[in-house]
Amino acid sequence: MNGLGNQIIVVDMRGRADRVTPAAAIAINAMAGTKFDQIMAIHDARTPGTANYIEIINSDGSRAQACGNGMRCVVQALTAELGVQRLTFETVAGLLFGEEQADGMITVDMGTPKLAWYDIPLAEEFADTRKIELQIGPIDAPVLHSPSVASMGNPHATFWVGDDVWSFALDRFGPMLENHPIFPERANISLAQVTAPDKMILRTWERGAGLTEACGTAACAAVVNGARTRRTARAVTVTLPGGDLHVEWRADDHVVLTGPAEREWTGIVDPATGVWVRDEVAA
Numbered sequence: 001m002n003g004l005g006n007q008i009i010v011v012d013m014r015g016r017a018d019r020v021t022p023a024a025a026i027a028i029n030a031m032a033g034t035k036f037d038q039i040m041a042i043h044d045a046r047t048p049g050t051a052n053y054i055e056i057i058n059s060d061g062s063r064a065q066a067c068g069n070g071m072r073c074v075v076q077a078l079t080a081e082l083g084v085q086r087l088t089f090e091t092v093a094g095l096l097f098g099e100e101q102a103d104g105m106i107t108v109d110m111g112t113p114k115l116a117w118y119d120i121p122l123a124e125e126f127a128d129t130r131k132i133e134l135q136i137g138p139i140d141a142p143v144l145h146s147p148s149v150a151s152m153g154n155p156h157a158t159f160w161v162g163d164d165v166w167s168f169a170l171d172r173f174g175p176m177l178e179n180h181p182i183f184p185e186r187a188n189i190s191l192a193q194v195t196a197p198d199k200m201i202l203r204t205w206e207r208g209a210g211l212t213e214a215c216g217t218a219a220c221a222a223v224v225n226g227a228r229t230r231r232t233a234r235a236v237t238v239t240l241p242g243g244d245l246h247v248e249w250r251a252d253d254h255v256v257l258t259g260p261a262e263r264e265w266t267g268i269v270d271p272a273t274g275v276w277v278r279d280e281v282a283a
């Protein structure tokens, strides 16, 4: 599936006790035609009242706590299969609610952001995470500096840029910043250009996956960071390379993400080895 070009493989692990291994994820990603950003593994529910437990695996085999676009794909797949409009899921980061709108758009309530330095987490104490000391480039002429940081279950840094968001070599700076010692669990790195109080353009280098067409949790973190630094309103249309997401940081502190999700093809994979038997089942 894809969520605005964020390539997602939704794996059905219901009724099984095993897990998608890092080796399988890496093997699948290396195959022609199955390159992805995240695997969303659907497991049987662990908690009463939830439909399923969802595990998230990046293309480098690492596990992630949250994935906004991936959750939208899971919601689209399972609401269609079960003939329901809304579902509750459990992830390592907590409970998430998703629903299909009348126009086919998929909305996920991503929960509440965490803004304390130790929750993101950062390696050192910052009293104010709206602007932390971090820069790359020459000391007196940094290329990127002073990001706002937030956790949407997973760690995000939002660097604010002027009208030149497309001019930065994010493929070069992304890996340096993702692995910067200030982020002990690495981080997703975004560049945000605010074009109106309710509009921004966002590019993201994803932890464990690299440059992506769209990152849902990065859009959520950027709107939280935009609103708390008074750069944006709390409801913003975020334009990513793959298209638009709508993000609202509601008064009850929950962040809600809306956008399209699309099914592409279906196949069969061995979750232990990543050996793939690809069906040609039409979407």
Ligand SMILES: N[C@@H](CCC[C@H](N)C(=O)O)C(=O)O
Binding pocket: 006, 037, 038, 058, 063, 064, 065, 066, 067, 068, 069, 070, 154, 155, 188, 206, 207, 208, 209, 214, 215, 216, 217, 218
């Ligand atoms: N594509 C995702 C984010 C996936 C997880 C991320 N790479 C991480 O490791 O935190 C999204 O849509 O949110």
